Amino acid sequence: MTISSRFAVAIHILTLLEFNKDGISTSEYLSSSVNTNPVVIRRIIGMLNKAGLVDVKPGVAGSKLAKPLQEINLLDIYRAVQVVNQDALFAVHDSPNPDCNVGKNIQSSIEPIFTMAQRAMEDQLKHVTLKQIVDDIADKSAQFDET
Numbered sequence: 231m232t233i234s235s236r237f238a239v240a241i242h243i244l245t246l247l248e249f250n251k252d253g254i255s256t257s258e259y260l261s262s263s264v265n266t267n268p269v270v271i272r273r274i275i276g277m278l279n280k281a282g283l284v285d286v287k288p289g290v291a292g293s294k295l296a297k298p299l300q301e302i303n304l305l306d307i308y309r310a311v312q313v314v315n316q317d318a319l320f321a322v323h324d325s326p327n328p329d330c331n332v333g334k335n336i337q338s339s340i341e342p343i344f345t346m347a348q349r350a351m352e353d354q355l356k357h358v359t360l361k362q363i364v365d366d367i368a369d370k371s372a373q374f375d376e377t
Contacts, residue, residue: 236311239264240274241363244283244307247295248364254292274311281310299361308355319351320344 246263247255257268257275264271275293278284283306285296295302322341327333 234311234313236274236277237308237313239266239270240278240307240311241304241360243271243274244278244295244302244360245363245367247284247293248299248360249367251294255294256291260293277311278307281306283307283310299364300359302360304355304358304360304363305352307360308352314348319348 242264243260246260250259253259257271260275261268261271275284275286279286279293279296282296283302284293286293322337322344326336
């Protein structure tokens with residue numbers, strides 16, 4: 231099982247908005263890069279708009295970034311697309327046997343570890359900006375163009 235791909239798709243969308251900042255980024259245009267249905271793009275754009283990461287004007291085609299690249303971090307994006315609830319990245323199985331020593335204690339033993347692991351991951355995401363992603367892709371594109 232993996233975390234929802236909405237997170238990666240949202241990063242893709244925001245990065246593409248920056249690369250196409252002088253153009254019109256419709257859901258059809260974005261979906262051609264992501265290689266998914268425009269409906270999926272519109273749904274994720276709606277989440278990003280609600281979180282204040284993109285500007286969308288009703289009746290006007292296209293979306294734009296609402297903040298400078300360096301002010302958007304991956305944790306903002308992760309939370310915007312509601313990948314997982316707070317302290318719920320790792321699921322613990324329901325109804326272990328309460329008559330078993332392991333069964334009655336397993337949840338209280340592993341839940342704090344799972345919570346710490348999620349917080350550590352989120353702390354890492356907080357320290358990576360969209361600017362870093364955009365710069366990395368620009369560097370890779372420039373290297374490709376040189377060969």
